Amino acid sequence: MTALVIGAALFLLGGVTAIGAGSKRAGFVFASGAVLAQFFILPATLQVLLTGSPAALAVNFSFPLGTAYLRLDPLAAFFATLISFGGLLTAVYSLGYMKMYAGSRYSLAAYYFFMGLLIAAMLLVVICQNALLFLICWEIMSLASFFLVSFEHEKEEVRRAGLYYLIAMQVSAAFLLAAIVWTAVLAGSLDFAAFGKVLGQPGAQSIGLFLLFFLGFGTKAGLLPLHTWLPLAHPAAPTGVSAIMSGVMIKTGIYGLLRLLLIGGVPNVLVAYVVFGISLISGIYGVMNAIVQHDLKKLLAYHSIENIGIIGTGVGLGMLGLAYGANAIALCGFLGAILHVFNHFTFKSLLFYGAGVIYTKTHTREIEKLGGLVHALPATTALFLIGSLAISGLPLFSGFISEFAIYTGLVRGLSRGSVILRVALACGLVGLAFIGVQAVLCFTKAFSVCFLGLPRTPRDEPISEAPASMLAPMFTLGIIILGIGLVPLLSLPLLKNVIFQFLPAGTATDWDGLAELFSRLGLAIAMLGGLIVFFLALRWLLLKGKPVTIFKTWDCGYQVASSRMSYTASSFAAPFLQLMAPFIPQVVKVRSPRGFFPRKARYESHAEDFVAFYLLGPLRRFLDWFMGLFTWMQSGQTQQYILYGLTFLFILIIWIIFTP
Amino acid sequence: MMTTALHFVILLIAPFLFLGLINRTKALWAGRLGPPLLQTVYDVRKLLRKGEVISKTTSFVFRVGPPVQVAAVIFAALLMPLPGRTALFAFPGDFILFAYTLGLAKFMLVAAAMDTGSSFEGMGASREATFSTIVEPAFFLLLGSLALISGETSFASIFALLNDSAGYSLLVKSLCGIALFIMLLAEGCRVPVDDPNTHLELTMIHEVMILDYSGPDLAFLHYAAGLKMVLIATLAANVLIPLASGTVGGLLLYLFVLALIAVAVGLVEALVARSRMTHVPQFIFLMTALAATAFAVALFFLSGGF
Numbered sequence: 001m002t003a004l005v006i007g008a009a010l011f012l013l014g015g016v017t018a019i020g021a022g023s024k025r026a027g028f029v030f031a032s033g034a035v036l037a038q039f040f041i042l043p044a045t046l047q048v049l050l051t052g053s054p055a056a057l058a059v060n061f062s063f064p065l066g067t068a069y070l071r072l073d074p075l076a077a078f079f080a081t082l083i084s085f086g087g088l089l090t091a092v093y094s095l096g097y098m099k100m101y102a103g104s105r106y107s108l109a110a111y112y113f114f115m116g117l118l119i120a121a122m123l124l125v126v127i128c129q130n131a132l133l134f135l136i137c138w139e140i141m142s143l144a145s146f147f148l149v150s151f152e153h154e155k156e157e158v159r160r161a162g163l164y165y166l167i168a169m170q171v172s173a174a175f176l177l178a179a180i181v182w183t184a185v186l187a188g189s190l191d192f193a194a195f196g197k198v199l200g201q202p203g204a205q206s207i208g209l210f211l212l213f214f215l216g217f218g219t220k221a222g223l224l225p226l227h228t229w230l231p232l233a234h235p236a237a238p239t240g241v242s243a244i245m246s247g248v249m250i251k252t253g254i255y256g257l258l259r260l261l262l263i264g265g266v267p268n269v270l271v272a273y274v275v276f277g278i279s280l281i282s283g284i285y286g287v288m289n290a291i292v293q294h295d296l297k298k299l300l301a302y303h304s305i306e307n308i309g310i311i312g313t314g315v316g317l318g319m320l321g322l323a324y325g326a327n328a329i330a331l332c333g334f335l336g337a338i339l340h341v342f343n344h345f346t347f348k349s350l351l352f353y354g355a356g357v358i359y360t361k362t363h364t365r366e367i368e369k370l371g372g373l374v375h376a377l378p379a380t381t382a383l384f385l386i387g388s389l390a391i392s393g394l395p396l397f398s399g400f401i402s403e404f405a406i407y408t409g410l411v412r413g414l415s416r417g418s419v420i421l422r423v424a425l426a427c428g429l430v431g432l433a434f435i436g437v438q439a440v441l442c443f444t445k446a447f448s449v450c451f452l453g454l455p456r457t458p459r460d461e462p463i464s465e466a467p468a469s470m471l472a473p474m475f476t477l478g479i480i481i482l483g484i485g486l487v488p489l490l491s492l493p494l495l496k497n498v499i500f501q502f503l504p505a506g507t508a509t510d511w512d513g514l515a516e517l518f519s520r521l522g523l524a525i526a527m528l529g530g531l532i533v534f535f536l537a538l539r540w541l542l543l544k545g546k547p548v549t550i551f552k553t554w555d556c557g558y559q560v561a562s563s564r565m566s567y568t569a570s571s572f573a574a575p576f577l578q579l580m581a582p583f584i585p586q587v588v589k590v591r592s593p594r595g596f597f598p599r600k601a602r603y604e605s606h607a608e609d610f611v612a613f614y615l616l617g618p619l620r621r622f623l624d625w626f627m628g629l630f631t632w633m634q635s636g637q638t639q640q641y642i643l644y645g646l647t648f649l650f651i652l653i654i655w656i657i658f659t660p
Numbered sequence: 661m662m663t664t665a666l667h668f669v670i671l672l673i674a675p676f677l678f679l680g681l682i683n684r685t686k687a688l689w690a691g692r693l694g695p696p697l698l699q700t701v702y703d704v705r706k707l708l709r710k711g712e713v714i715s716k717t718t719s720f721v722f723r724v725g726p727p728v729q730v731a732a733v734i735f736a737a738l739l740m741p742l743p744g745r746t747a748l749f750a751f752p753g754d755f756i757l758f759a760y761t762l763g764l765a766k767f768m769l770v771a772a773a774m775d776t777g778s779s780f781e782g783m784g785a786s787r788e789a790t791f792s793t794i795v796e797p798a799f800f801l802l803l804g805s806l807a808l809i810s811g812e813t814s815f816a817s818i819f820a821l822l823n824d825s826a827g828y829s830l831l832v833k834s835l836c837g838i839a840l841f842i843m844l845l846a847e848g849c850r851v852p853v854d855d856p857n858t859h860l861e862l863t864m865i866h867e868v869m870i871l872d873y874s875g876p877d878l879a880f881l882h883y884a885a886g887l888k889m890v891l892i893a894t895l896a897a898n899v900l901i902p903l904a905s906g907t908v909g910g911l912l913l914y915l916f917v918l919a920l921i922a923v924a925v926g927l928v929e930a931l932v933a934r935s936r937m938t939h940v941p942q943f944i945f946l947m948t949a950l951a952a953t954a955f956a957v958a959l960f961f962l963s964g965g966f
Binding site: 371372374375378381382385388389392393394395396400404407408411412414415416418419422423426429430431432433434436437438440441443444445447448449451452453454517520521523524525527528531532534535536538539542543546547548549550551552553554555556563565566567571572573574575576578579 | 708710711712713714715716717718719720721723724726727728730731732734735738739749751752753754756757759760761763764766767770771774775776777778779780781782783785786787789790792793794795796797799800801804805807808810811812813871872875876877880937938941955959963
């Protein structure tokens with residue numbers, strides 16, 4: 001337990017010393033701190049994960065915290081592993097990536113300092129058992145990531161995104177603050193253990209509290225309808241930050257939800273349906289919007305909403321299983337959710353790192369301008385392909401395993417239970433299939449338009465493969481993805497104790513059944529891998545000694561094909577956009593050619609976020625108007641403001657005097 | 661085990677005859693004699709012996725595509741039971757692996773088409789990916805309703821229990837059968853979704869994606885496309901054949917139903933014109949509607965009314 005705190009301190013220390021190290025060595029200092037921290041954190045967390053016995057530590061603060069408990073149970077250990085490992089990878093990746101900014105106006109020291117602070121705060125968030133300490137760490141985490149998002153602060157769009165992010169995080173914190181204060185007043189203590197009494201009571205109050213917590217955590221995780229900060233913040237932040245935010249930080253929202261379940265249980269079956277439904281809608285909504293994005297990082301950000309939706313669907317399924325007393329279903333739901341938390345961390349970090357490589361080489365995130373990168377960046381291409389296949393949930397790769405676990409839970413419950421439950425599960429089945437197939441559409445687009453075909457705009461300078469410091473983290477993640485994908489059984493021993501925390505005793509037989517299913521699944525997947533290798537070899541054998549001519553692409557007789565004729569991302573997504581037009585508002589600006597000798601013509605279209613366009617936009621405009629009614633109060637004269645203050649004090653005094 | 665392996669071999673051989681039957685039916689209807697029944701065998705054999713022409717734009721993705729395609733579809737065949745039998749790989753939820761393996765094949769094929777840099781092939785790739793966003797959810801809903809009435813979650817046990825279930829399952833089964841036939845036309849890229857006969861400007865989806873392939877790669881792709889159709893047809897046969905048994909008679913019945921489906925595909929091709937691209941989604945949505953109806957019917961009877 002102490003080891004974990006030391007590890008967190010090392011991350012922070014790495015960040016602090018980076019300030020003094022100068023921009024050349026800052027990265028190395030931080031990376032060594034991160035490496036050192038692993039030696040403290042990973043043994044501690046792995047031990048808890050394997051044995052299942054939690055470690056605890058009581059820290060005596062003075063007023064107002066009192067004695068705060070830090071506790072490393074399997075759930076906390078799982079998330080701490082993720083945070084620590086993600087921190088290490090990003091530290092290494094930043095060595096190469098942040099070179100771009102050396103000598104620029106942006107401060108590398110600030111980058112590493114806030115990165116260290118963010119990771120340390122996240123580590124504390126998952127281990128602390130005191131509500132006030134939790135809120136403090138939660139806020140430090142939000143603020144540190146705000147500074148990281150606003151790293152390139154001289155760009156207007158970055159500042160806007162940073163502010164938007166900050167406000168969204170304060171909204172999230174406000175919900176949490178309200179929920180925590182309410183619970184703490186009822187419980188008479190700030191300790192999580194005491195919260196259980198309040199949250200575990202059946203009745204309307206615990207449902208309300210749960211939903212309030214869910215709103216706060218859901219905003220952080222990026223669930224609908226408060227997801228709109230995600231697609232803004234990710235493109236603005238440097239890639240290392242996007243990776244850690246998307247791969248690790250938004251998962252603290254999921255952690256919060258899971259911790260809430262451990263403290264109070266499922267208060268009502270209605271709540272389980274709410275979590276399940278909102279997550280499923282978020283999943284579908286996220287990927288649908290991802291398809292029409294042409295900014296690579298924005299596209300990936302929408303995929304985070306999708307994957308959080310999948311994770312939430314798993315959690316919701318687990319909650320439904322618990323509420324209906326069906327352990328076999330709950331087991332599948334929680335296993336799928338927690339495994340997907342890990343899988344999403346691996347493939348989403350990998351994809352963001354890949355996007356970062358593209359950005360350092362081409363200085364653009366606009367996929368319409370890319371293409372043909374496979375010849376210059378073969379390793380990055382192969383790794384990005386692995387990430388794309390994994391995020392699409394296809395077999396051989398890790399994403400399939402976690403989605404399979406959730407599917408198993410869904411179909412297991414289909415043949416029993418009430419009509420409502422069956423309909424809900426069928427919706428889950430269809431929804432998950434819809435998410436999966438849309439992800440295939442989205443990533444065939446993103447992958448092919450970036451890496452394959454011809455460059456869609458001419459490139460002046462030749463491009464070379466990324467440096468080892470950027471490729472090494474990507475390779476590591478690629479191997480993990482393939483490892484879990486090919487041998488699904490590998491993932492189970494480390495997750496067993498985490499999942500057992502959520503289930504009532506006596507679920508060991510269900511677990512053994514699931515392990516057996518996974519081993520049979522693994523056998524089948526190995527067969528698939530074998531067949532692919534066989535046919536690759538067969539192709540090679542068949543072509544050995546045969547003439548293989550390298551010629552141009554068949555152009556249907558049209559002889560002047562140019563790279564501008566390559567299929568674009570917009571065209572690729574167009575049929576889908578047409579199909580989904582009611583759900584994806586489009587803004588089109590046309591300036592049609594006029595007159596006999598038209599000179600300028602312009603066509604511009606982009607897709608908007610449905611929620612932001614129809615819900616938050618009008619709300620913001622209303623607030624603008626409403627607040628505008630009071631602008632006359634703001635005269636800019638100091639005397640008048642002092643008068644306001646005095647009037648306020650006067651009213652307060654009168655109120656105090658006349659209230660009995 | 662031996663008979664299961666034998667059935668797998670039957671599945672592997674079936675595509676040649678299946679495609680031959682479709683083309684024969686079409687030709688006979690048009691008053692022609694048509695190509696020999698085993699034309700696909702000759703085509704594939706010829707292609708396997710040839711060298712290749714490969715575009716200089718392409719990368720490893722283009723070369724890996726066809727082997728992955730054929731391997732994935734053959735693997736899917738390993739998961740598919742014949743009526744009254746068990747597949748080589750059978751476990752709860754195997755239909756999910758089945759659908760996702762075909763998804764893997766689709767991903768690689770679409771990426772390979774985009775690899776050529778041709779806008780023509782991009783168009784086909786985009787359509788292939790878009791239309792499957794309608795097919796896939798409907799397929800899961802369809803299997804969901806079958807799982808609902810049988811109470812099972814793997815192909816073989818779902819189909820085995822379908823035989824014993826009550827009278828209303830006949831309605832569900834016929835709805836699912838029709839839905840699967842639409843899926844066969846959509847995923848097999850047949851009329852009215854796509855026209856496999858045109859090889860150039862009129863081609864819309866599948867054939868345009870494989871324009872740049874030649875030699876063994878093209879052989880792989882042709883075979884994989886045929887096998888995929890046979891797999892979906894087998895699925896329909898599994899649903900439609902009442903009281904299927906694993907005997908020789910049952911096997912013959914299965915082959916007969918498979919042949920009937922091939923003739924039906926050929927007849928549709930002979931009688932119906934290809935839809936306009938913008939109308940294709942409406943046609944495929946029919947499958948969704950059928951699957952949803954099947955689910956509602958199953959739920960209604962299972963819970964004794966709402």
